[in-house]
Amino acid sequence: MSHPILSVESLCKNYGDLKILRDINFAIEPGDFLVLVGPSGCGKSTLLSCIGGLTEPTSGQIAIDGADITHADPSKRDIAMVFQSYALFPNMDVAHNIGFGLEVRKVPQEERTDKINEVAELLKITQLLDRFPAQLSGGQRQRVAMGRALVRDPKLFLFDEPLSNLDAKLRVTMRTEIKRLHERLGATMIYVTHDQIEAMTLATKILVMKDGIIQQAGTPKQIYNQPANMFVAGFMGAPSMNLCHADIMLTEEGAQIAISRQNSEPIILTDYAPPEGLLRLDNKQVIIGLRPEALTDRAPETDAPAQMTECLLDVVEPAGSDTFAQIVMAGAEVTARLHGDIDVRSGNRLPIYFDLSKISYFDPDTEQRI
Template sequence: MAPILDIKHLYKNYGSTEILKDINVTIEKGDFLVLVGPSGCGKSTLLNCIAGLEEITSGSIEIDGRDMTHVSPKDRDIAMVFQSYALYPTMSVAKNITFGMKVRGISQEEQDRKLAAVAKQLQIEQLLKRRPGQLSGGQRQRVAMGRALVRDPALFLFDEPLSNLDAKLRVEMRSEIKKLHHRLGASMVYVTHDQIEAMTLATKIVVMKGGVIQQIGTPSEIYNHPANTFVADFMGSPPMNLIPARAHSEGNGTKLEIDREGLEPIFLDVPRKDLPGDVVVGVRPEDLAEAGYRSGDTVQRAAIRVDMVEPAGADTFVTTHMGGKMITARLHAETVAHPGEMLDLEFDLEKVTFFEPTSGQRI
């Protein structure tokens, strides 16, 4: 079966400026692909290229086995949900949702049937007679999604659809979209700069920077095995700690030496022989634990000096300095720690990632 979306060697230039560089992405039917990255990385431009709103410079785009590279947006079998919702202010909710079907000459009976089904699905039956101006942000978002759903397209495209909502509503709408995807088995491409949104929604994530794909993978692959220091730092809240260290070969493994200002260096034994002299050690905040909390051959203890303690409900964040960098440990809420005092922490070396300092690539 053909992939639902197949992008090959896509380039997009504005004059002599390259915006997208050699983009290759494939997703299967039912996948939820999230394009994530900082502002200006090219993710919205890529979405617009898939939609046909931007002409590509070279490469190809196939949707459901058909070459759509030079096909107009209305013939691409897609439906798009914008950040601005783009609703007609003078039309009722019902008319906003059915307008596209009316334009395409779909019978009134079919319009009514689809409207009723979608309104029930999104729980907006009581809003159908209202105008967009009488709705909250979350309700408008539902109407915009309803307008896309009645199309029943091969591919749904979402361009930062939740960025205008407050934090609580974002979480609610995120779970709505996830449930919708699960219920419909629909194929979706979703743009966001919010890495938590990406992690919670996606079956597959594309991390972008400067118009170049940094990594493609499942949320678990991106989080646990970042391809480089950019992905490690971008994905995760707080992000992965990136600690400069020196690796010394010793027997069947390596001894890592991590400098600290005003304190003895930390030494950790790693069962790997392929590490060069200077490395960057990547360790997630949750893989630094209080002494005695973890056990096993890969867990090693070191005393750190506490710089700052931040209670955060279910967690307590403790920061310290290693290798000239501020390091964060995500500890239990009950953790007793005070700035200026020493605290025993355990490193889970099985969860550690190593990076080459110059290129930032994973070793």
């Protein structure tokens, strides 16, 4: 029977009375790219550090390939780590930095040279092998740090916010390179970031964390389209999911949704396929969630009848391929994603189409998905 490449069970980490990780449970399969994402202080780097053996957990178990490594020395875990700081040896050239771990393990010189050249070619840094870290740009240093990890061919790669020291354009380039590396190598990777765009673009699986607790685990599509609670809905996506109060009344057609507006008639929409859990909240107020692309200036291509309401545009923000408009509904600012070529200004009124095919409902008391 095959084991997950990594399993974490009931993991907790406390510093005195301060609980950093609270009952963490998950497993990943060989070849997965798992991204741990959440705001600063949520425990994601501590979790990575426990997996890498740099932090001793308070309780729980960590297993790699079926073997318990909870208290094993980092050198016995067959793990390679890439940190936010590149941690390169300034007195060694790139080739020696990449191959230093192999040298320590007494890998023969010829084999070492072959591996260094292979990794350098993979990372497109062959021409930099005789340079020193001080002669490299930030992006080149990060490639060298990645090369040092890749040359080892470990069971698990751990990345702790590796791109956060790079400028915005270089981050996008390096993100693409890391994705390409994962697809070419088929390696198992765990990656920590606070950047939810990085999480969505890189991951095969995402763990969203807050206050040391896993809020949701799933594929990028599951987390984007079916957020487990209001925190995940608001955290994942850029711009994030629109959340506003609405009154629900169930009819033979489906769920009638009424969203109040100041100095205007309420917006009345119909969800023709509401979730069963909405039954207990008939004639009550819920919180609805709609992504910005579900509020747009053109009728959505769905089987359900188009639903459109004229709305006052409070703020208009052109962004090239898209134009974002802020609309006030139920006392909340809601973002609509309009087409980039539309000619509108703040204060204009515009027909807005609502696509309810991916609407989310949340219980206002528990903030959990209905």
